[in-house]
Amino acid sequence: MKGEKLRSLSFFLSPMIAMVGIFYLIPLVFTVYISFTKMRNWNTEKYLSEIVGLYNYQRLFHMFQHDPMIRAILLTTVVFVGITLLINVFGGLLLALGTFFINESSASSIRLLWLLPRMSPIAVYSLVWYYFFHGSDIGTLNSILLKLGVVSEPIPWGQITPWGVWSIIIFVNGLVGVSFGMIVFTSALNQIPRELVIAARVDGASAWQISRKILIPMLKWHFLYVLTWQFLSLLTTYPHLFLLVEWDLVNRDYGTTLALYVFNTAFGRGEQDQGLAAAAAVLLSIIGIMGGYVTLKVLQFERMIHEPRGDVE
């Protein structure tokens, strides 16, 4: 019986295991391996077998200790991930709940609107915000404020450190990320039996009371999923940040997170140092694993995966 169960389990789980192995496990092992080599400039032939032990980690920690920019990078990572995460999760929840109580056609239009940033090519989307927040009078925001007479000089938004920079990168990424939570929560809300809501309505409950007492408690596991997923995603995201920094819209120190630092080290400079970048990526992975674990523990993820009571062997 046990062998049969194992066989059927293997059969159903093998595609997922293969996928996780190929796309997650092997790259992770490979990243760890590269971090112990002198790999640079993509020259696998020359460097991939040149093991240098902890050299890259020692170099990285030396840079962390002495580089005047690192403090800003670490602080930016914490603030960016923390605040954008709150916006993405609670913004998504708010949108899902908001559209739940209005008619379907309006709700669909609103959802589509919020999906646009995610559907736009990254370069185009970033360019829009580049011109919007540009620190001179060619910037849309400055131009409006100047015309309205609110300001007399253009404001260099992206150069006001740290909060001006942080506001822009959080705003731009928040707009992209909020749609993910919205979709998950909307889908979850659609699974809740309508009778519950109708009954509450009959009893005179307001939208807020229905949300607080019925809907939100039933979204707990989805909330947990979105929170963990978005946390890991934000920790490793960099494309929008890369462009905003590259185009000098935002201050480089306070516009760079650890993920962007890894990217720039691996691909951004004249000499592309993949060994050093891999060491930084391993560090980032450790932070991600620890952060994900803490999130799941705090929100008692294990309760969701308990076997349902009443099952008969």
Added chain:
Amino acid sequence: MASGCIGGQETSETKITTVELSGDFLKDAVAIGKVLEENGINEVKFSAWGSGDPNSVMRVHGIVEAARRINKIWEENGVNVKIIITDKHYAAAFQDAYQEYLSKQPLGQAGDFFVNSYAFLPTLADEGYILDITEYANAYKSVIEDFYPSLIEASKFDGKLYGLPQDTEARPLYIRRDVAAKIGFNLEGIEEKVKNGEFTWSDVYQWAKKAKGNGVAEWGLIHRKGSAHPDLIQFIFAFGGKLYNEESKKLVVDVPAIYKWFYVEWKFAQDGLLPEDIMSWDWAKQIHPTIVEGRTLFDIGGTWYWTEWQTKDYYGKEGTPRPIKPDEVQKWFAYTLFPAGEKGLQPVTLSQPFVWMINSKAGQQNPKYEELEEIYHELAFLMIIKASDPDINAIHSVISAHLPVRKAAAKLISDEKWLNDLKSLNLDLDQEVKDNLKDIVATTVHPINAKFLADVSYMLEYTKFAPAHPKYPALADIFKEALDKVLRGEMTPEEGVDYIIQKVNADPELAENVEVIGEIPKDWQFP
């Protein structure tokens, strides 16, 4: 060696897979063609990658034209082989093109020919990504000797030649004649005064201040931005500093010169003569329009600006932005060397030659690559020799306002008849190349532009190069970050210099490759 058994009788046939280059182009091209033909190759595929400003398309079409010229030689000599250029890849940003090449070369997907800044040559050579052509070039001494020697030196790494110069440029200080006239700034003989070191950055400051103070210009000085464009390190040379130590082979952080550079820029920015946020200005919407519309007295730019202004819609004073005309550029702009930092020092300019480089795997998309590797490489070398033909080089120079790299090309540019033929495209060129050049030629081939090139050629005698060192781009990046902070007033010039030293020392590998020399000068005055 190929052997086989025909009709029961064993035969043995030796096939030649290499040719000793003689320096006689016709003879070598035919010999290589015959070897290919004998080995059953009738078609050789190559790809050409280039990058740069919109007018520099000859960086790719030069290869297309070279292929046509060799094909013609083969045809006339009964060699049944043809070169086909399969991929003509042209990217606007040369740094992006370099990064793409770097990632695709190990995969065998990068172009066979790669034109890019000499600044990337050391890394590419060090990694074995480009071909060492020293031996081939020895056979073509007569051609090599026609290139300006400093440019050949810039194409070397570790004493070996890794490419042929494709173009170079100077970075003049442009002065608006109309703005200068309004403040009584007499530009007569300014080039000589700058050459003699009589007109220094203190004078630039004084006139900039006057222009701004009198309200005739919004700014005194505008310059380029970014670290990959090494314009601003001219200040280091203008203050007698250096960036590289030939003996130790290390990069140099020359503290006194960098401090003076930062101080000058800081002073300009503090006094409102240079935008504090210039390093984040938009090229097309701010930097170029400010210059062509005469909203600044001085501008540090490149020679290529001259034709770029004639092809791009930067001038928006009359409403819809338009390019400016050759006579407008001539009327509005004077140009000189980058002045000396202070009296007693020399003016400078800076060049960043672009180089034809050959992929170390060139020709690998063709049959029998392993057997015929040497032949494919020799053919690739002949292609860049052909692409360096004086007329190809001269066309590129005229239409993109880059300086010619060969003496023969420089001579051609001053030939009025040849210029007229170029204007009407009455030249022996591939039709595809003509089609691609048509619009650019119509706009840029003009006696005024040819005169400009002739006028600025002397600047090469004063030229400096950014160090060809694999770690230089990382150091240049740090310079840019520090300067940005100084311009914005976030750091004083002293703090800017300290920041550079801290950043260098934070990376043990960079620190190992960099020497910090000198100290911040006390009691130094500017202006």
